[in-house]
Amino acid sequence: MAIEPASSITEVVRLARRAAARGWAPATSGNFSARIDGARAAITTSGVDKGELSETDVLVVDIDAPLPPRASAEAPLHLRLYRDRPEIGAVAHVHSPAATAISLFCRARGAVHIVGLELAKAFRGVTTHEAALAVPVLDNDQDMDRVAGALKTSFFGPGSAPGFLLAGHGLYAWGRDPGEVWRHLEAFDFLFEVALRMEQLGR
Numbered sequence: 001m002a003i004e005p006a007s008s009i010t011e012v013v014r015l016a017r018r019a020a021a022r023g024w025a026p027a028t029s030g031n032f033s034a035r036i037d038g039a040r041a042a043i044t045t046s047g048v049d050k051g052e053l054s055e056t057d058v059l060v061v062d063i064d065a066p067l068p069p070r071a072s073a074e075a076p077l078h079l080r081l082y083r084d085r086p087e088i089g090a091v092a093h094v095h096s097p098a099a100t101a102i103s104l105f106c107r108a109r110g111a112v113h114i115v116g117l118e119l120a121k122a123f124r125g126v127t128t129h130e131a132a133l134a135v136p137v138l139d140n141d142q143d144m145d146r147v148a149g150a151l152k153t154s155f156f157g158p159g160s161a162p163g164f165l166l167a168g169h170g171l172y173a174w175g176r177d178p179g180e181v182w183r184h185l186e187a188f189d190f191l192f193e194v195a196l197r198m199e200q201l202g203r
């Protein structure tokens, strides 16, 4: 059944405002999108305060067509995820302090390892706290097509965390719909906070 673009736009606005309210999209950073159907997505425009986002700040774009000028520099990565992964229905990119700090701390390891945490079950497909998840940390890059090329199939396999980090930059997370991607954002933030506190304790 086709989804009305208007409802996707409203959901993108809500997702962006909720993330801004948590301090995850400072200084106009971050971008948020939702798939409308097989050919289109709704995505936030560039350079807008996400806490004051309105419906007119969300573009409806063709997944396969060149992006309009108002699109964010990071929009190509969102569209690449929609093109390559039919199961993905929403994507969020945030510059949260916990994600940014842990990305730098774990850069040399290439991943943030999450083991033995109950809240990992908030991720789709994870059914036990005993699951060992690795959240990949990729080098930051201003060329989002190059970042998209660095994504591996294993990032999307069963039991993998639904996202990855760019070192010194932030988090990309996805889900089947905006509600699920919000749950994943909250889980990532909690797990990164715990990982940082454990590092501070030297554990």
Ligand SMILES: [Zn+2]
Pocket: 029, 030, 074, 093, 094, 095, 169, 170
């Ligand atoms: Zn960014």
